[in-house]
């Protein structure tokens with residue numbers, strides 16, 4: 001049954017694949033009267049050059065906000081931004097800043113560049129990601145999925161938290177959105193704090209799962225610690241969407257997936273895939289709320305180990321206050337930054 005934290009329950013009852021009746025990011029904006037309603041908001045998005053990040057940027061632009069995108073390839077971003085502005089009704093703006101999540105130096109520089117351009121930040125959407133890549137070590141010496149999906153976003157968020165705190169107001173508390181994944185439910189998806197990125201016995205899906213749990217842990221930690229001061233945080237599983245994210249999957253793995261009729265019925269289009277993070281970033285129901293794992297435009301329930309490959313709940317290890325705190329402290333050391 002529908003409720004404020006599960007407003008589209010009916011539409012999710014019987015999925016029929018991409019472009020079925022499940023809501024899109026724009027429907028969420030329309031239903032919440034948010035089109036061109038945000039002339040005073042500043043929004044920052046990572047991973048805006050592909051997949052659901054493009055649609056998320058388009059939606060945030062349509063709110064009328066001042067939107068910043070942090071991208072590793074400016075020449076790739078420019079035509080995407082031009083297309084969004086040309087094809088989307090909106091009176092906001094989109095500014096591009098270069099940032100390669102593979103390098104903590106690049107992340108720190110991008111945070112500084114953003115802060116030189118804006119003294120406000122109301123919404124941060126940590127959306128960029130890489131999935132199940134071969135074992136790779138970043139320039140900073142970390143396993144790549146841990147580094148890109150988690151540690152770089154942790155660094156960015158921590159450096160921007162003071163500005164998010166000062167931008168928070170009683171009518172709009174600042175929001176951090178972590179685009180996680182049901183992949184966090186991998187059997188060894190709980191981060192190994194003694195071997196982050198599990199470099200010693202690397203397995204691509206376990207490393208993806210651990211990086212995505214680490215994002216949930218950071219979200220929980222931020223909401224618990226900074227929520228009372230006006231910065232709330234939620235983690236999101238966007239659903240299954242065919243994007244460039246599958247670039248490291250073998251043809252056999254993709255074929256096995258596409259032959260699974262039930263899984264294909266659950267798949268979403270890109271505009272549908274962007275809906276949950278846009279809901280978390282903008283819907284009034286989330287005012288002053290956070291610390292949740294969301295999927296299909298609702299607060300998810302604990303995962304019961306049921307058959308769905310794509311969604312339906314969070315793993316027991318997604319909430320772990322003791323290890324969330326340990327990972328936060330460890331991450332400050334690894335990123336060589338201070339607590340805000």
Ligand SMILES: NC(=O)c1ccc[n+]([C@@H]2O[C@H](COP(=O)([O-])OP(=O)(O)OC[C@H]3O[C@@H](n4cnc5c(N)ncnc54)[C@H](OP(=O)(O)O)[C@@H]3O)[C@@H](O)[C@H]2O)c1
Nearest residue numbers: 047049050051052100101102128129181240241243244245
């Ligand atoms: N698609 C799904 O089914 C699904 C399911 C669960 C969770 N998710 C999560 O949703 C998020 C978006 O995924 P998507 O499906 O839209 O994937 P995508 O199409 O592959 O887009 C990923 C984005 O991340 C950026 N990125 C990757 N590595 C980067 C780096 N080192 N520095 C800067 N940017 C980097 C990419 O930039 P380039 O354009 O330069 O490559 C791109 O903009 C990810 O966090 C993913 O884990 C997706």
